[in-house]
Amino acid sequence: MNKKSHWTPEQLTIIRESQRRIQREKIKTPEYQAKIKTYRHVNRTKIADSQKKKNLSLRQKVIEFFGAKCMNPKCLVPNGCSDIRCLQIDHIQMCGQKDRIPIPSLYIHILNNKITAKQEYQLLCANCNWIKRHEKNENKGCIKKSIKNRSIMEFYQMKVKN
Numbered sequence: 047m048n049k050k051s052h053w054t055p056e057q058l059t060i061i062r063e064s065q066r067r068i069q070r071e072k073i074k075t076p077e078y079q080a081k082i083k084t085y086r087h088v089n090r091t092k093i094a095d096s097q098k099k100k101n102l103s104l105r106q107k108v109i110e111f112f113g114a115k116c117m118n119p120k121c122l123v124p125n126g127c128s129d130i131r132c133l134q135i136d137h138i139q140m141c142g143q144k145d146r147i148p149i150p151s152l153y154i155h156i157l158n159n160k161i162t163a164k165q166e167y168q169l170l171c172a173n174c175n176w177i178k179r180h181e182k183n184e185n186k187g188c189i190k191k192s193i194k195n196r197s198i199m200e201f202y203q204m205k206v207k208n
């Protein structure tokens with residue numbers, strides 16, 4: 047049975063805010079930071095698994111948002127490939143390594159900007175994505191852009207070194 051609180055909502059807000067402030071200060075102390083570090087080290091497998099699960103669930107949501115199948119009308123798979131393992135998010139007006147948002151931030155970005163996301167991104171199967179890259183020279187464009195400010199000699203020297 048719930049005992050009715052004798053605090054007014056305003057008082058409760060003040061109490062909670064004060065508790066949060068204390069907690070925030072506590073986290074900053076070196077002892078607490080050391081505790082966090084130890085916890086993360088001891089539970090690293092558990093944390094990695096939970097992150098993996100979270101990323102998979104985000105990926106699932108994004109794929110469903112785009113209709114869960116390849117959006118290319120000329121997809122080689124009849125009715126569009128819907129195998130989740132080969133579906134990829136494609137930046138429609140790609141070129142730019144610098145514009146590329148790393149995963150899982152990209153998933154969050156898409157889910158938070160659902161209105162503009164469909165103009166910026168599409169869901170393609172791996173085949174259609176590579177065909178698009180090849181036809182639009184997207185890979186070459188990116189390399190060209192990245193060496194734009196270097197001399198050609200510098201670029202080749204860099205290639206030899208690597």
Ligand SMILES: [Zn+2]
Nearest residue numbers: 116121171174
């Ligand atoms: Zn396709």
